[in-house]
Amino acid sequence: MAIDESTVGETPLVELDAGVAPTVFGKVEWLNLPGVGHGGGSIKARIAVAMLDVAEEADHLPGKTILEASSGNTARALARIGAARGYETAFVVPDDLGSGKRAALEAAGATLHEVPAAEGYDALLDRVTELASEPGYWHAGQYENATNPSAHEQTGREIWHQTDGAVTAFVAGAGTGGTVTGVGRTLHERNPDVRVVGFEPATEPHGLHGLKYMREGGYHPDTYDESVLDEKRYLATEPARVAARELAVRHADTDPTIVDAGQHDGETIRATLRVDGDFLVGPTSGGAVACVRELAREGVLDGADTVVVPLCDRGDTYAEGELWGNRLS
Structure with missing residues (x-):
């Protein structure tokens, strides 16, 4: 890509x-x-580039899959930029994710882990924390990443x-x-x-x-x-x-x-x-x-x-x- x-x-x-x-x-x-x-890009492209740059400088990404919880825009940005840099990506998303955002993620080859939207956004964060504890992931952590x-x-x-x-x-x-x-x-x-x-x-x-x-x-x-x-x-x-x-x-x-x-x-x-x-x-x-x-x-x-x-x-x-x-x- x-x-x-x-x-x-x-x-x-x-x-x-x-x-x-x-x-x-x-x-x-x-x-x-x-x-x-x-639908083009979004404001989240800014943080995607910055977070990946810092992670690469710290040598956190070799052999890892980029992981994040997102309602769509951060995932789209990380999936596109991550794939272009040669990384696998995976995202925890609500199951009512819009078709345009879903299509963008699929086009970038991302793996999606769906959580019922009715459970609220904190459920996405709980699920991504569970996945991040497994080996092989680098969690971007947009909610805590300075x-x-x-x-x-x-x-x-x-x-x-x-x-x-x-x-x-x-x-x-x-x-x-x-x-x-x-x-x-x-x-x-x-x-x-x-x-x-x-x-x-x-x-x-x-x-x-x-x-x-x-x-x-x-x-x-x-x-x-x-x-x-x-x-x-x-x-x-x-x-x-x-x-x-x-x-x-x-x-x-x-x-x-x-x-x-x-x-x-x-x-x-x-x-x-x-x-x-x-x-x-x-x-x-x-x-x-x-x-x-x-x-x-x-x-x-x-x-x-x-x-x-x-x-x-x-x-x-x-x-x-x-x-x-x-x-x-």
């Missing part, structure tokens, strides 16, 4: 029509590994540069918490007044794929440093879906404005922004916009603010389910 790892990072920044007074920029993370098919948030310090540097230091708020969901932790640290180092907001699912079960329900205890990732947050929010699934759908409506005829192309050219960006003519983002991207809307309604953010949200993955990785199922069926 041929993978161009040089395309990971330096992703574009676009201005979204989010229907709020603050200026809202989206970091287009499916441009990590563009053109790989099955390389995860460290990788997103680069994401933060990109955001600072692409906004010319004008960013006043960053809003992101917490699964491993690596994104909001790493980006938040970097932005606070440059300007302590930048508001860093993390959000988690309000209920379990939920449809905010990739995010972890932590409201009533359970496993709290080591990679999630809540001291970085200026504010934590709990978000229901439906507002996230509504925000994602409204982004598609608002951008039905007009592409998001490219603020900074990163390492890509405008033609490549425009070619990957839409799915069958529609601007579709995943539920956690919609969730970040929904949180920005809440903050604007409450007067926490206003027209003087410049807010950045991660567009973690593209909507065609959610071809089933309530978000885009009808549109992509």
Whole structure:
């Protein structure tokens, strides 16, 4: 499997029509590994490259199978990059894994260990711990691997540069918490007044794929440093879906404005922004916009603010389910 790892990072920044007074920029993370098919890449390509680089430098990988628990995006990234580097891969995944993510993993030759989705995400973590105790595996450990948030310090540097230091708020969901932790640290180092907001699912079960329900205890990732947050929010699934759908409506005829192309050219960006003519983002991207809307309604953010949200993955990785199922069926 041929993978161009040089395309990971330096992703574009676009201005979204989010229907709020603050200026809202989206970091287009499916441009990590563009053109790989099955919905493109995702924000998790950043940590996959970083974790594998560190493991190789420490000589942890010879003769080992890369192992991880994932709801899809981390698995896709590790499977593709791991296979390109010559490693076997295996993943613990929920049994309701979307067909696009499943197809990407199968195309990369990954072995899948399925756990009933109804048992919750902690069941995946329990199962991967069991497997990791067996010989022959290297457990990437995205929930405790410090390389995860460290990788997103680069994401933060990109955001600072692409906004010319004008960013006043960053809003992101917490699964491993690596994104909001790493980006938040970097932005606070440059300007302590930048508001860093993390959000988690309000209920379990939920449809905010990739995010972890932590409201009533359970496993709290080591990679999630809540001291970085200026504010934590709990978000229901439906507002996230509504925000994602409204982004598609608002951008039905007009592409998001490219603020900074990163390492890509405008033609490549425009070619990957839409799915069958529609601007579709995943539920956690919609969730970040929904949180920005809440903050604007409450007067926490206003027209003087410049807010950045991660567009973690593209909507065609959610071809089933309530978000885009009808549109992509």
